[in-house]
Amino acid sequence: MRRLLPTILAVAGAILVPATPASAHAGDTTSVSDYRITVAGLSSPLDGVTVRVVEGGARLELGNDSGRAVEILGYSGEPYLEVRPDGTYENVNSPATYINQTLGGETAIPAAADPTTAPTWRRVSGDTTVRWHDQRARWTEPAPPPEVTADPGRAHRVREWVVPLRDQTRTFEIQGAIDYEPPPAAWAWWLGSALLGLTVVLLARPRPGVAGPLALLGGLITWGYVVTTALDGAGWAPVPILAGLLAGAAVRWSPPFYLTLAGFILAAFAGFGSADVFFAAVVPSAGPTWFPRVAVACAIGVGAGLAFTGVLRLRAAVPEPAPA
Template sequence: MRSPLTRAGLLLAGVLTATLGTATPAAAHGADAPDGTDYRTEVTAVTPARPGLSVRAVEAGARLELTNTGDRTVQVLGYSGEPYLRVGPDGVYENLRSPATYLNRTIAGDTRIPAEANPAAEPDWRRVDGSSTVRWHDQRALWREAAPPPRVRAAPDREHRIRDWVVPLRDGTEAREIRGTLDWVPPPDAYTWWVAATLGLLAVGALGLLPAGSVPGARALRVVAALLVAGGIAAVVATLGRELDAGAQGVGGVLVGLLGGQVWALLTGLGAIAAGAYALARRPAADFALALAGACLALFAGVANAAVLARAVAPAPWPATTARLLLVLVLVAGAGALSAGFLRLHTASRAPAARQGTGVSGG
């Protein structure tokens, strides 16, 4: 008959295998939103300004978002000055004859342009949405080269203005412009963040060495469980923040975004909260619940977002340092709970064997 440790190990191994086999970046975050970047894209103005027309950068600067609630249609012009997008009271349209329609489908701009795309041709409008908001990748606001510019390579520890960019608009018969900036921001020292996370998870995991049946062991269980709840909350907050940074608005918009790309991170965060509360209530198999929930939290909400620790600009509506602190808490709580729960299961599996050995030697 298999021991509790063996059964737990087999189940954990199955969960980890399934996780690693399915948790690709696309499955974790959806579309091609970056996990972080060292280039900061900002919208500085729409000139001349008018009521009902606003633009901002979303997805850590990977897309521009234009909202037009006015009664006049606004066109975004493509790279050759041709009509590319149209936003007005009747919804959002894209011009199938504009090369930008195809180039901007991915952040890399590597989509094949069909032969019928011709910026000089009469626009062929296709309705893509019924709202007043459109989001798109725009190469004018991005740095698409693999290597940084020469001045950045010469002094990578300083901020650099890469360029001031402009995206032209046509508002009825009036010309307008989206103006913005693209800057290089020095990345953080990821090593420091990983050391902090490693020391934290080792400290939490060491709590699993305390005897499960003792008063210190019971207190340790409560500490680990409470930390797992905190890690789950951090994962939920970070996941919601990512959707808000991607431009999601309202409860419905956030839910659609979560179901489209962030569902696993959200579920593991909620699962960690539930497992921590379960363990705090001293339910049966609390150690196993801590280990399983911790493993999922560390992988789905922690390791899957590890790029945040090494990038200057995080996909979050708050400072990048806050995003890193949330991620470290997720890693410490998840991996720490996994280690502590596994050690407690190991101690529990050895106790019957020790009692049997004592009985034989005394017979």
């Protein structure tokens, strides 16, 4: 085990150090929100064309397996994106190409980007599925809507939205809505995390065999959260994957130092690093809306409990100084 620990530390450093900033800003899109973006469908369905919301509402996704070219129109009705059978193209003359490059739409628009000029297409992908930011399908104002300001504790339909599409000469639309949902009680999730951590210490300290299964539970729940975020389009987050792996390995190796290391990484990177889910109603995750908060609470509670248990065992293993 002593020879294994340096390897674990080296792998942890190699993954955690470079991956943490990228994970925090994955695709510059993934973030929690109190505004739920939903797609109702297409105004005129086309076989092979599918649309959905991904990354917690940060982007829209259109898949085109119809065998025909489908255009996504920009904010002035100009051609913006075109998904063809051989890939995806963007119009460099469309202002939307530059507005949608970042979540906030703050990229400078070149003077040559004129929606009234003929499109100049640039191939950006060989894929027939495209994801893009769209200001029409998001609440972009700095202040909440008046109805939310007046009653923030209740859900509200903010507005409905459409994004126009064109199939050759026929125009149709993606239709959807923006709904406000009140945020959860963050204090309750923090309290639950603390109580879970205390329970882990009380169970694992007097019973060495309990620590491994508890760590495995924390690792499995963390992996489950990673899967749900990937299904929502956010990609695979390497830091929580590593944290879950180290925690899961404790079912076989649970000496004090390993428990401390695995618990700290689980709590810090899969727990506290994702604690923003306690403060917002909408989380970039597929499946039940409560699961991300449960997963993060478990990562914090189980991880902190294991780390504290490992520290207590390390202190207990230090021999008492011999009497003078």
